Amino acid sequence: MGQTTSLVLPRWVDIDGVNNFRDIGGWPLKDGSGYIRERLVFRSGHLSKLSPQGSAQLSKLNIKATFDFRLEHEAKRDELPGVTRFGYNLYENVVKSDGDLYRTLMVFLEGEEGFAQGYMTILESGKKMIGDVFRYMIKELSIEQRSAMIIHCTAGKDRTGVFVMTLLGLCGVDDEIIAKEYELTNLGYFEFEKHLTTRARQLNITEDAMRASLSASVGGMRLTIRQVKQKYGSFEGYVRDACGLSSSEIQQVRNLMIVPIRFEERQLYRPKI
DSSP states (O other): OOOOOOOOOOSBOOOTTOSSOEEOOOOBBTTSSOEEOSSSEEEESOOTTOOHHHHHHHHTTTEEEEEEOSOTTTOOOOOOTTOEEEEOOTTTTTOSSHHHHHHHHHGGGSHHHHHHHHHHHHHHHTHHHHHHHHHHHHHHOOTTTTOEEEEEOSSSSHHHHHHHHHHHHHHTBOHHHHHHHHHTHHHHOOOOHHHHHHHHHHHTOOHHHHHHHHSOOHHHHHHHHHHHHHHHSSHHHHHHHTSOOOHHHHHHHHHHHEEOSOGGGGGGOOOOO
């Protein structure tokens, strides 16, 4: 009997010193017309503890740029040889001090509704910078040269998750897949129990409440997606009306991100590794 094999690139990539590093590609479009291009956009936690071994591992991925969504006082400027770093504070219009940051993060203690509120705040405050990332992608990333980029914040959960949600939604990935992709962060990042206990005591809350606020709330992501569509009609509406991209630019993002081959036929597609 003949045997059929297919090439599936691993989603998780082991980068020494970095948590939650994964490829956002490979997901099918809702209409079945294609899937998200792999080895183009990666997401992760911060790169501040990247080891020499991790740097060597990253060099194999042909990374051209990193987009760091942390606040200035959160960030250690992670300089990678040959890689351009962009520091984009998605809380630009909301957080001006540690007190502002504290109040902003406290909403994540309020369950799914709090997560959705926090994520809508990121979308509104960071809309210009989210648009700038999209414009960088269509101008600088090359399918032919196999160049790639990394999106990250501190944990690679909230600010990174909001951007990835927007990108996948714009390309036509099903809402439930977007929520499940976001939930994968629970496998890729965790707080050590001793740190979790300390943080809970500092905020005068229970450890269970602290653990819930630090997890990736799939229900919160589903609610965020619904609220985006209620306000803007679609992810395209948000990217056009809030981020300021033209219809032509939106199509260029899709052309870059989407492999126009039906998902079930992807074994016929052989990307170079």
